[in-house]
Amino acid sequence: MARTLDEIILPDEFRDIYDEEDGLKKFRLFIGGKWVKPRNGRYFSVKSPSTRRVLAEAPLGSRDEALEAISEADSSRSRIRNLAAIDRIEILEAASRLIAKYEDYLVSILVSEAGKPLVYAKAEVNAAMERMRLTLEEARKIYGEYIPGDWVKDTKNKFAIVLREPVGIVAAITPFNYPLFSPIAKIAPALVSGNSVVHKPASDTPVTGLFLAKILQAAGLPDGVLNVVTGPGGEVGDVFVSDPRVKAVSFTGSTEIGSKIPAKAGLKKLHLELGGKAAAIVLKDADLDLAAEKITLGVVKNSGQRCDAISRALVVKEVADELVGKLEERFRNIRFGYPWEEGVQVGPLINEKALNHVASLVEDAVSKRALLLVGGKNHGLIYEPTLLDHVPLEARIAWEETFGPVLPVIRVRDEYEAVEVSNRSNLGLDSAVFTNSLYSMWRIAKTLQVGTVSVNDAPAHGVGNFPFGGVKDSGIGREGLGYSIDELTVIKTVSVNIAPSGLWKGR
Numbered sequence: 001m002a003r004t005l006d007e008i009i010l011p012d013e014f015r016d017i018y019d020e021e022d023g024l025k026k027f028r029l030f031i032g033g034k035w036v037k038p039r040n041g042r043y044f045s046v047k048s049p050s051t052r053r054v055l056a057e058a059p060l061g062s063r064d065e066a067l068e069a070i071s072e073a074d075s076s077r078s079r080i081r082n083l084a085a086i087d088r089i090e091i092l093e094a095a096s097r098l099i100a101k102y103e104d105y106l107v108s109i110l111v112s113e114a115g116k117p118l119v120y121a122k123a124e125v126n127a128a129m130e131r132m133r134l135t136l137e138e139a140r141k142i143y144g145e146y147i148p149g150d151w152v153k154d155t156k157n158k159f160a161i162v163l164r165e166p167v168g169i170v171a172a173i174t175p176f177n178y179p180l181f182s183p184i185a186k187i188a189p190a191l192v193s194g195n196s197v198v199h200k201p202a203s204d205t206p207v208t209g210l211f212l213a214k215i216l217q218a219a220g221l222p223d224g225v226l227n228v229v230t231g232p233g234g235e236v237g238d239v240f241v242s243d244p245r246v247k248a249v250s251f252t253g254s255t256e257i258g259s260k261i262p263a264k265a266g267l268k269k270l271h272l273e274l275g276g277k278a279a280a281i282v283l284k285d286a287d288l289d290l291a292a293e294k295i296t297l298g299v300v301k302n303s304g305q306r307c308d309a310i311s312r313a314l315v316v317k318e319v320a321d322e323l324v325g326k327l328e329e330r331f332r333n334i335r336f337g338y339p340w341e342e343g344v345q346v347g348p349l350i351n352e353k354a355l356n357h358v359a360s361l362v363e364d365a366v367s368k369r370a371l372l373l374v375g376g377k378n379h380g381l382i383y384e385p386t387l388l389d390h391v392p393l394e395a396r397i398a399w400e401e402t403f404g405p406v407l408p409v410i411r412v413r414d415e416y417e418a419v420e421v422s423n424r425s426n427l428g429l430d431s432a433v434f435t436n437s438l439y440s441m442w443r444i445a446k447t448l449q450v451g452t453v454s455v456n457d458a459p460a461h462g463v464g465n466f467p468f469g470g471v472k473d474s475g476i477g478r479e480g481l482g483y484s485i486d487e488l489t490v491i492k493t494v495s496v497n498i499a500p501s502g503l504w505k506g507r
């Protein structure tokens with residue numbers, strides 16, 4: 001059981017995944033079912049976002065190790081593909097039980113290396129277990145289809161069976177903000193449908209990915225079926241994306257990185273979950289207490305480091321003063337601080353670059369005459385929950401993904417201007433609309449260029465019961481229980497000539 005929450009503590013039985021030097025854990029790579037030291041002997045520091053102390057060292061995987069991981073995944077393809085589906089399911093069920101067993105360790109690692117507030121770290125571990133359980137239920141629906149041929153003249157003497165087959169090797173590349181859930185949302189559907197996997201966790205949060213690999217190994221996954229290489233995205237991730245043996249890339253991360261993947265990937269299946277700039281549109285007839293409550297949570301949850309975070313409010317001017325008053329009261333009462341403290345909702349941002357980005361967006365807005373009502377200060381990497389009013393459309397924060405606990409309020413004339421401003425963004429992941437009019441809701445939902453519209457609620461992807469994903473620069477493909485399985489499988493048609501049966505001869 002973990003003692004503190006700014007320290008990497010592992011169960012005794014995880015001793016083979018790291019070496020220890022001067023009290024510091026130096027993790028190993030997971031390739032071909034073995035825990036190996038990096039060949040070049042190089043490591044990088046995993047730092048606590050809360051205190052910036054070095055928590056551990058992670059292996060600086062190289063191009064060679066990325067290639068080796070792909071070779072192992074390639075040569076072990078038959079090991080997973082030829083396992084009966086029920087055996088694959090049982091391995092993942094065992095992994096799920098191990099996640100439950102090691103829940104406290106996982107929560108502690110999420111708080112330590114990701115700076116995730118305790119309440120959200122616990123929620124992530126629970127969501128990961130739930131995602132695993134529900135993926136396994138969904139896996140039992142990978143049936144394929146029977147299509148009779150005699151409805152069409154040229155296939156009159158045939159029938160077809162349509163099979164769903166694994167693509168082969170899946171590259172799972174994941175971001176820092178959900179270091180456990182995001183890998184599970186890719187690796188579980190990939191494995192259960194018979195793929196082998198190479199995984200690259202984010203460099204800010206590599207330990208969770210390695211911990212998860214150990215769990216899957218302990219659950220009985222055959223050697224080589226899952227390989228985890230930590231190291232620079234531009235090197236390890238780049239090899240995973242461009243190697244022709246990899247048949248699908250499932251990437252979650254920024255639009256900046258993700259938008260360059262199609263050109264490098266060639267003819268692979270691509271599932272890209274990228275950045276967002278969710279607008280909360282608030283109309284005259286909205287329930288303003290509900291809107292204020294949901295918008296506040298939609299901004300600050302997980303310190304605002306979510307692709308589905310509300311990162312601008314487009315408020316019709318007649319209700320703007322009243323709504324801003326309610327938001328201000330709520331923003332002033334949000335507890336920020338160290339992520340292990342009970343009740344903290346806003347903890348540190350992930351690193352200095354993230355802090356500078358958020359601070360520069362707020363400074364830019366204020367320099368363009370936005371009104372700073374709450375926050376605008378930082379304490380180390382903790383950025384205070386921040387509310388800006390009268391934000392002009394020239395401000396960068398009206399358009400750029402914020403990834404921090406900041407809400408810019410933009411006042412608009414009416415519903416039509418709100419939709420026009422929302423749609424002017426190059427991003428199209430999520431949006432929310434607050435109204436009590438069915439007709440306004442429907443008009444807006446049909447007109448917004450986004451993957452998901454949340455009505456009278458903040459966007460929340462949860463465990464993936466509803467499909468989610470983006471349009472425009474927010475990505476390609478859909479994440480979700482069955483949808484993720486679809487992304488990582490291909491259809492094979494088996495067409496059978498049944499003329500010898502003597503049917504359809506008009507007897």
Ligand code: NAP
Pocket residue numbers: 173174175176177178200201202203204231232233234235236237238241252253254255257258272273274275276306307308401403429469470474475479
């Ligand atoms: P990021 O910087 O784009 O990194 C994501 C992953 O890509 C990391 O593992 C990174 O490795 C790797 N990478 C970097 N360069 C690469 C390259 N050239 N080729 C292949 N992989 C490469 O994103 P992040 O800062 O970790 O995460 C935040 C972003 O993710 C936000 O934009 C957020 O909106 C998005 N996100 C989207 C969703 C969604 O469902 N749409 C969900 C969560 C997050 P390194 O860490 O080593 O650089």
